[in-house]
Amino acid sequence: MLYVLVFYLAYSAVRNSFGSAGGPPGQAARIAFSHAKSIIGAERALGLWFEPALQRWYLALPGRGGIRFWNIYYGTAHFVVTAAALAWLFRRDPDRYPTWRNTLTIMTAVALIGFAAYSLMPPRLLGDTGRYGACRAEQRVDCHGYGFRDTLAEFGGLWSFDSGAMAKVSNQYAAMPSMHTGWSAWSLLVMWPLVRRRWAKALVALYPAATIFAIVITGNHYWLDAVGGLVTLGVAWLLGSWLAAWTDRRLARRAGRAGDREQTPDTAFAS
Secondary structure, eight states: OHHHHHHHHHHHHHHHHTSTTOSSTTHHHHHHHHHHHHHHHHHHHTTOOOHHHHHHHHHTSGGGGGHHHHHHHHHHHHHHHHHHHHHHHHHHOTTTHHHHHHHHHHHHHHHHHHHHHSOOOOGGGTTOOSTTOHHHHHTOSSOOGGGOOOHHHHHOOSOOTTSHHHHHHOOTTOOSSOHHHHHHHHHHHHHGGGOOSHHHHHHHHHHHHHHHHHHHHTTSOOHHHHHHHHHHHHHHHHHHHHHHHHHHHHHHHHHHHHHHHHHHHHHHHHO
């Protein structure tokens, strides 16, 4: 609960100072849009600017490809699965728990730094004329949004970014790195040793892939955001492993000193 409180306060501070609620009217949107254009430019330079075409293809499938399912998945799975994986690890494998708890904490902290340092407008807002959209930020009447559609706004889910509660607490420009990707890959690494059946391992392995598909197809992230999430996870695991090992050594030394103190009276008596 303390972790949750600290990170909520930190997230709020980032949102109010650097995110979608920060700065004079329109300034945050202009900065986030400029970063979005940089990301798009990088993907084009790599020859991997495929997100608009992928979304168009998917939404052209019968029944829109069941896009409402992916909207709901996007808004719920990363919270539910991550919390369940953490609780399961604590119960089933307490020896691994400190390392992966540290990793999750550090990963989320690094992500907050990323949200503050590099506010990024997600694809779904590139054609938006509302408060957080690129069309309003650029004051353009011919804004085409690079061909993206906001699937949550069009087809619905369990909630909306425009609703009163979500609008007040969410940072619309917290796209880089993607914590949906980072948390889902973390969940895979946590749960893989805990499952035994092949079908369960297959589901666990598919979870990050499904998450990356969801964040792209719903227009909430660029694929480079997913790469950022995986890099953040790698850095967090290195730091989290080191911290867990350091804590173990410190506790071992403390236990050794306590043991020496307990043995001293007996030794003196025996002498």
